[in-house]
Amino acid sequence: MGAVGGSLWHGTKGYRHSPYGERRAGAIAAIKMRAPVLGGNFGTWGGMFSTFDCALKGLRRKEDIWNSVGAGFLTGGSLAFRGGFRAARNGAIGCAVLLAVIEGVGIGMQRLMAGSTKLEVGFFPTTVRRLLTHALTQAPTPAVA
Incomplete structure (x- = not known):
């Protein structure tokens, strides 16, 4: 990339x-x-x-968005460390915020897309029940000889 x-x-x-x-x-x-x-x-x-992401997953024994945000914080701070404390602090905070926004957008998109795949409760069983009731209540048609 x-x-x-x-x-x-x-x-x-x-x-x-x-x-x-x-x-x-x-x-x-x-x-x-x-x-x-x-x-x-x-x-x-x-x-x-x-x-940093794998290290945080190993330490916390969890896999959630906070690992990415923490890894972004550590990465941004480490890369800007040569510029002094202030640059490291700003790099760490900026990278953590960027990754929090990326994770938030990802969660929002998942929820948005998941809403369109929900099944309507009661639709399928009601249809099946009607079909079975109709099939069982019909008189059998006589066979044509």
Whole structure:
């Protein structure tokens, strides 16, 4: 995801900031230069997040949204740690909030989609009951010889 997103972002940026006749070459040069770096950074973030997520699942012995939020907090803080306490605090809080929003949207979408798959209570058994009652109350038709 990071390499694809980085290619799109830096390709567009290189295209826009190049002279008119060299835009395609400028886009490709920008992709070659910056997209692998962004892809690597995304991979680093994903690896750290997965490590913290699994560690929290093991420690808490639960699998819920708080593991993701906590892992996001630890990941954001760890990645921004070199910038000092303030940067680490802001990175941790920002990443935790982002993951809380993602988890909240995921839960909302699940509830939204689950509402359309509920069966109507009483519909199926009533229909079956009517069919069985109708079949049992009908007189058998005489066989034609």
